[in-house]
Amino acid sequence: MRKRLNHTEELFPWIISTIILIFLSAVFWAVPTFERTFYLFIFLVPALVSLGITLYLIAEKLIKR
Secondary structure (H helix, E strand, O other): OOOOOOOHOOOHHHHHHHHHHHHHHHHHOOOOOOHHHHHHHHHHHHHHHHHHHHHHHHHHHHHHO
């Protein structure tokens, strides 16, 4: 039988990936190059998607309580 994860274990990968992607976006935003926009789209868009999924999962857990 599969072990049921609690809400913290379930959200942990999403929270960590969001933090890492936002950090990388901030690092590349600080780099004064022409490619800054390119790097922002590579890291910021997935960070925003990951943040949205994380917030959705948190809201879903709070509503089910």
